[in-house]
Amino acid sequence: MTDEQRIEEFKRAVQAGHKVEAGDWMPEEYRARLTKFIEMHANSELMGALPERDWILRAPTLQRKLAVTAKIQDEVGHAQLLYRLVEDLGKPREQIFQDLISGKTKFHNVFHYPTKSWGDVGIIAWLVDAAAIHSQSALQRSSYAPYARTMRRICWEEAFHLKHGEDIVLTCMMGTARQKRLMQEALERWWEPLMMFHGPPAPPETDKDLEWGIKSRPNEQLRQDFLTKYVRRIQEIGLTIPDPKLRYDERTGRWAYTEPDWSKLYTIVTGNGPASQARLGFRRLSYEETAWVRQVVTGGAQLTA
Amino acid sequence: MHVYEVFRQEAEGESMRHVGNVDAPDDELALQYAREVYSRRGEATRLWVVPRAAIVEIVDPDFLRPPLDHGYRMGEAYRVTVMKRRQITGKEASRDA
Numbered sequence: 001m002t003d004e005q006r007i008e009e010f011k012r013a014v015q016a017g018h019k020v021e022a023g024d025w026m027p028e029e030y031r032a033r034l035t036k037f038i039e040m041h042a043n044s045e046l047m048g049a050l051p052e053r054d055w056i057l058r059a060p061t062l063q064r065k066l067a068v069t070a071k072i073q074d075e076v077g078h079a080q081l082l083y084r085l086v087e088d089l090g091k092p093r094e095q096i097f098q099d100l101i102s103g104k105t106k107f108h109n110v111f112h113y114p115t116k117s118w119g120d121v122g123i124i125a126w127l128v129d130a131a132a133i134h135s136q137s138a139l140q141r142s143s144y145a146p147y148a149r150t151m152r153r154i155c156w157e158e159a160f161h162l163k164h165g166e167d168i169v170l171t172c173m174m175g176t177a178r179q180k181r182l183m184q185e186a187l188e189r190w191w192e193p194l195m196m197f198h199g200p201p202a203p204p205e206t207d208k209d210l211e212w213g214i215k216s217r218p219n220e221q222l223r224q225d226f227l228t229k230y231v232r233r234i235q236e237i238g239l240t241i242p243d244p245k246l247r248y249d250e251r252t253g254r255w256a257y258t259e260p261d262w263s264k265l266y267t268i269v270t271g272n273g274p275a276s277q278a279r280l281g282f283r284r285l286s287y288e289e290t291a292w293v294r295q296v297v298t299g300g301a302q303l304t305a
Numbered sequence: 306m307h308v309y310e311v312f313r314q315e316a317e318g319e320s321m322r323h324v325g326n327v328d329a330p331d332d333e334l335a336l337q338y339a340r341e342v343y344s345r346r347g348e349a350t351r352l353w354v355v356p357r358a359a360i361v362e363i364v365d366p367d368f369l370r371p372p373l374d375h376g377y378r379m380g381e382a383y384r385v386t387v388m389k390r391r392q393i394t395g396k397e398a399s400r401d402a
Contacts, residue, residue, distance in 0.1 A: 023362070077342055084326055088308075093328070150325065157346075297330050298306060 014143035014213040022088045022146050030212050034144055035089045036105075037214055042082030043100050044108035049075040050279050051115045051124065060118060067164050071125065074157045081150050088146070101284040103271045110193045112273025119186030122172065125165025127190065130230055131197045133158050134222050135215075143213030173237045180238065187234070188242045195243075195257060196265045198222040227255040307356055309335040311343050314351035321353055329354075 001009075007027045020026055026034075049072045056072070059065040087093055099105040110128050115121060136155050142148040172179040201220035209215045217225075231248075234241060245258045271277065306328050312321040324343050329335035335354040343349065363369065376382040 021364075024364075073345065077345065080327075080338075080342055081325060084308075084328060087328065088326075146325075153324070297334065 011212065015211075018143070019145040019148070020143055022085075030214075031089055033209055033212060034147070034214055035086055035091055037209060038082055038089070038147060039086045039091065039096060039099075040106050040108070042079050042086060042096075043105060044111060045075050045082060046079035046100075047107040047111040047279055047283065049079075050282060051111060051113070051275075052121060054115055055118065055121045058118070059121075064168070068121065071161050071164060074161065078154050078157070081153070085146055085150060097287055101280060101287055103280060106269050109196050109265055109268050109273070110190075111279065112268045112271075112276045113189075113193060114275045114278075116189065117182055117186060118168070119172065119182040120189065122165050122168030122183065123186040123190045125161050126169050127165070127187075127194055127230065127234075128197070129158050129161045129165060131194055131222075131226050133162065134226050134229075135198060135217075138217035138222065139215060141216040147214075170237065173239070184239055187239050191242050192260060194226075195223070196260045196262075196268075198226070200262045200265070224255055227257070231255070306330055307335075307358070309339070309354040310357050310360060311339045312353040312355065313343055313349045315348055317350050321351070326357065327354070 007029075010025075010027055010030070014020065014030075020030075052068055052072050052075075056065060056068055059068050083093060083096060086096060096105075100107070110124070115124070133155055136151050136158065140148050140151045140155065142151070169183055172183045199219040201223070202218070204210055204218040207215075207218065210218060227246075227248075231241065231246070243258050245256060247256055248254075249256050267273075268276070271280070307330070308326050308328055309332075310326045311324050313324045314321050327335055327338040327342060329338050332354065336352065339352050339354050340349075344352065
């Protein structure tokens with residue numbers, strides 16, 4: 001069998017539902033795409049801890065402070081799970097971190113923005129996590145089994161985050177006019193990033209990650225799923241979605257909305273978002289400050305070896 | 306650093322289930338990391354960490370699922386036994402006929 005035949009056979013197998021394990025043979029293109037995809041996901045979990053970190057000290061009650069802290073710990077835990085997958089695919093952790101802090105690899109658009117108020121914390125935990133659950137649930141059907149299994153655990157924990165966020169939003173919406181305004185303003189800030197979250201509506205037949213079964217649902221379908229589930233939930237609590245074109249088209253069975261500026265998404269994820277450099281700077285600083293811990297841990301290993 | 310595979314028992318009496326892995330310099334830290342990553346919400350009553358290098362694996366379908374008829378090992382093959390009982394006792398004979 002030639003290499004090309006072997007690759008074609010692999011592709012047919014994953015398209016027919018075959019699941020790949022870490023130690024199995026896989027085509028180089030599959031390994032490379034998988035590494036890039038999971039690494040970006042892992043970076044997003046790690047960088048996603050930072051916007052909320054700013055609110056540990058400012059959370060309004062002790063209960064909220066504990067819940068925000070637990071959510072942050074979960075996000076870093078998710079990064080740990082995902083970085084292990086990337087390491088097993090052949091990329092050393094040192095290299096992963098170097099590429100992240102030098103800006104060579106990317107993280108998700110929503111983590112390139114600042115958090116201006118407590119309203120943002122609620123909207124992020126509720127709606128950004130809801131959008132993330134839609135893509136991560138679909139990833140439970142990934143052809144790469146270790147990733148699919150990791151998604152089951154991550155989705156289970158994200159479900160708590162979503163409830164935590166919804167509770168923050170509902171509490172404010174039951175409060176004073178000022179609290180309601182805080183939430184409305186936060187939704188207005190986050191709606192555009194949310195609509196960009198699932199990426200441009202690329203035709204499914206040209207999406208290589210779909211072709212290899214790395215992901216199982218096209219970008220636009222994920223966005224439609226999100227809108228179907230959340231538009232009503234957002235509106236019925238008295239919030240106004242800042243998009244006059246947003247409506248459900250009965251005829252096509254799809255949501256119409258103002259097309260986001262996709263070049264802006266590209267600008268943001270390549271490190272030019274309003275908080276991109278500050279976040280990377282913080283990650284760089286913390287990587288340097290924790291160098292001694294890594295030295296102690298790996299140095300200890302050498303002593304006992 | 307070594308990769309340790311992590312197994313978790315979710316309730317007393319249940320089997321240990323593989324949940325993932327951690328990278329650690331020694332057994333003690335492997336257990337600490339495993340607890341931190343796989344039992345933050347008290348999901349485990351017991352944890353095992355096993356150096357990946359200690360795992361011996363086989364994924365050969367010819368060995369694991371040989372293409373032979375092993376029907377006599379399954380309940381399906383014993384449907385005929387039910388028929389025999391009916392023949393002897395005469396119960397439900399009309400339906401079987």
